[in-house]
Amino acid sequence: MKLSFWKLLEITLQGRSTKIFFGLTVLSLSFSMAVILCNAGLMDGYEYILKTGLRKNTSDIEVTSSSGFFKVDNEFLEMINQDAITNYTGIIRTEGFLVHDNKSKGVLVNGIDVKEFSEINKLDIKISPKKNTIAIGSEIAKQLQVAIGDYITLTFTRGNQSFEELPYVTELEVSDIVHHGIHRKDSRLVYVKRSYLEEFTNSKGMVNTCLLALDGFSDSQIGSYIQDTEEKFFELGFDARPYWKNFSSLLEAVEVEKFSITIILQLIILIALFNIVAFINYNGIKKSQEFFLLRSLGLSFKSLYTFWTFFIIFIWAISCVLALFMTLIFDKVILKLPFLKIPSKVYELDHLSIHLGLNSILGIFALTFFWCLVCIGYIVLREKKKTILQGIKGQYI
């Protein structure tokens, strides 16, 4: 006792007002889903952009030693003996001040080997190999109003025994302005040749930080790697940290917020579901004659119930596609509209875009589907109470 889904759909959607009501119902559900998708997407996007930015300039793992300076040589590599490490570079890091035109700024000076550093990172930092130049973060350049080719004064603080012989002031040409994509880094990091800092720190061939790259590891794999090797690094007097460690509390907060917002925003889905229920009620009244006629002709309640189930799933499926489309549009718009620009000082990032993981998409679609199932349950209970006679008589009386 079957009639094709499309034939029943044609009967259900017959009439201009019904079509408009149906269109608005689908639109409201897809809009509600798009709101949740956009929220989750922005949170995922935040995490993605932050982590990508961090990974771009920190590599996978950052190793420091409790004894300060150490040599990154075969002995060191044998000591940590990790097969997963594919690349590494040593950095000398120290704090300093930049002074320009009566403005000063505290910075973290990174002494790098440009070739090694560019191999392990995606940052293409331009520092002259012949003369002493400096590459500075984009926010520092903005604050000190410095451009490439300008000269800037770098001073080092006293206090660390290793640096006590340092000359305090040196003048360097700005050879590059570095865009890390992370506000804190753009406003804090400067780069000079490692050999330049080695000279001042009397630490020839030694570094105080080592960046390690692992063989195509994902975040969870990096996390597991650190967990597995933590004890060994600790015994050897090293501290190994994943690239997101400095921002971990922020990332955790975003994760918690994403979950809470997704749950709270389910309310919007519920409101959209009221529209579906309203549409079905409207349809039940307007098309009662047709449906009860079909039942009198031999269409069973089960067939009708199956149709309503597929009909709700049909609404859900169209809404899912439309919601994804709306999310894509929002993603394009967010980068264009100035009032949607985020304050980078607060959120660390200079821009935000939607990045939806498959899990987030499926999770949101599944939650909506659950509510649709509730809706189907309601329809079955409601329709089951009506007899064909009542339906047909309802038309006659």
Next chain:
Amino acid sequence: MILLKDIKKSFGKIEVLKGVSFSLAEAEHTALLGKSGSGKSTLLYLLGGLDKQTSGNLLIGDKDLSKLNDEQLAEFRNKNIGFVFQFHFLLPSITSLENIHLPIKISNRSINDYQELITMLAKYLGVEHCLNKYPYQLSGGEQQRVNIIRALILKPRVLLCDEPTGNLDRKNSDKVINLLKQLSTEFRSTLIVVTHDHVVADSFPRKITIEDGQVIG
């Protein structure tokens, strides 16, 4: 062929049928007479398996309708019962031909097998020019005749008609009743027509009068 024994039907506290009993033979033509609210339509729908009696036995052939579940009852209706409603009751969103196809599609049969019968009935009833038209493009009489083709297309054992001439003039009314009689005779269908029109009822060899939920004659 049809046997009703002490059929009672209540809607809440209101008892509409108060113990109706009668039997009808195969291909018998019967008029069901009664005033508005007497219970004749309720009885017709019970006969059509559109509702279930509160008590009593209703047998069509060897099937006790009260013992069939929804799915079985739907199948029974599709294969054995043809309905002709007062208000034509054609689906407005599809053509007359598609309306006629509905019972065939519901029964999962091939439309091709019925093409010849449809053409023959349409010609016989004078509505062959209406088949590709939508119901709103047809007159009341044409709609009713399309309705009759749909009711008869699966050659049902029972043809139930609820005031089929209710909104037709005398000329069209006589025509429709004659067609129903001729076709049900041809298909060996038991014909039951609910009417309050005595002229229509008098043209039937058997009349059953219902009053206040009981058969009085």
